[in-house]
Amino acid sequence: MRLYPEQLGKHIKAGLAPCYFVYGDEPLLKQEALDELRRAARAQGFDERHKFDADEGLDWDSIFDASQSLSLFSSRQIIELVLPEKLDRTASDRLRELLQQCHADLLLLISGPRLNQQQQKTAWYKALAEAGPVVPVFTPDARHLARWLELRLRRHQLSAEPDALHWLTLAFEGNLLAAAGEIEKLALLDLPQPLTLAELQQQVQPHYHFNPFQLLDPLLQGKVKRGCRILQQLRQEGIEAGMLCYLLSKELNTLQQLQAAMADGQSFQLAAGKLHVWSSRQPLMQAALNRLRGPKIAALSRMLAAADAAVATFDDDNAWRWLQALCVGFLDDKEPVILP
Incomplete structure (x- = not known):
């Protein structure tokens, strides 16, 4: 079962599940979700708590020892496990084994980073989803x-x-x-x-923050003012122009390949599937192709090449000027962008 942080309060009133998996890239919401579960557990007599990090040096036997032993002072306990970015085969197997240890006096609180679609198809993720609610926590857009x-x-x-x-x-x-x-x-x-x-x-003092991936969607949607604002903030936050060139290159290359495949008679869905475009991003890509014709995408690629060349020669100011021009180039117009 999938729950969102705002649904936890109502869910907890009906009773705690034996296991929860809280994952995502928003630290505040993740911490608050875990705190809410801890408070509910303490109110129900889970007074003993053990915490482990599932890195390469983890002694999994120590988790199993904790899950099977009760202290003199507590009849119920919480075991918290923090997962890394990737789980190796051993960790995956031991995690699934741990999930089999759940009982009425043991609560497993497992947390982890944001997961991509491939990770959500793994055996360990499916085992977690079967053992109890999964709680994704993402920064609201x-x-x-x-x-x-x-x-x-x-x-x-x-x-x-x-x-x-x-x-x-x-x-x-x-x-x-x-x-x-x-x-x-x-x-x-x-x-x-x-x-x-x-x-x-x-x-109030403003404290906005963006990551490089947040630049892509507004540009594909033609929201150029927002894209330019994000670009300016990324520069102020110290993001390297070369990183943005890399991300934009992948996006433009995908658009060009989709455009070429459709020109050859393939459907968008078939072409997107062959290029492994995530289903959640396909509507964005399709909308961008409806707005941006071949000459426009080619012009954007030339702008990006100019920015990349400036990065290669350590001309940072010029690289950012080209990136700014590229963002503006995503405007929805009928004429191709003319390079200076």
Whole structure:
């Protein structure tokens, strides 16, 4: 069963499952989900807790010893296991063996990083999904961040006017930890409600954060202003221009291969399947191909080549100028981009 962090409270009221797997790339939501499960477990008599990291040096026998022994002071215990980026064959086998040890007085809290589609098809992931709820925790995207902030404000008996809430989404996109901290500080100030834009701009320091992968989707969607904003922030955060060239090269190359396959009479779905384009990204790719014709994609590729050449000669400023021009080049227009 798949649960999302906001569903945990209702789920816990019906009773704890023997095992939970909390995974994802959002540290605040992951920590809060685990804390909520720990509190519920303590309330039900799980007073003893053991924590292990499933790295290469883990002594798995020590986990099994802990799972099968009870102390004099506690009849119920929690075993927490933190999974690494990848599990080798031994770890996968031992993890599945551990899941067979579940009983009424043992709660397994397993956490891990964000998983791709291939990892979610592995035997160990399927075993975890069968043993108990899986709880994915991801950073809300721009569409859902406003709702998350509104609920967070409400938790602290705060509210914000629409334009103030919109400003908050821009100020803290990709950084929920900072947003939570600022909201807690606002709750201590006893400000008039609802909070206004002017009040927030006076009291709150923006702390937005992006990762390089977040640049791709807005560009494919033709949201150039957003793409340029993310690009500027990535540069300020110290992301290397060469990394962005690599990611954009893969994206443009995929678009070109899809375009060529469709020109040969293949359906988009067949071509995307052969190129191993994730199903979640196929609508983005298809929409981009509907907007961007062959000359436009070729022009974008030439811009990227110029940026890559600047990286190779350590001309960082020129590389970023070409990347900026490339982002603008994703504008939805009928004319091909003319290179200077």
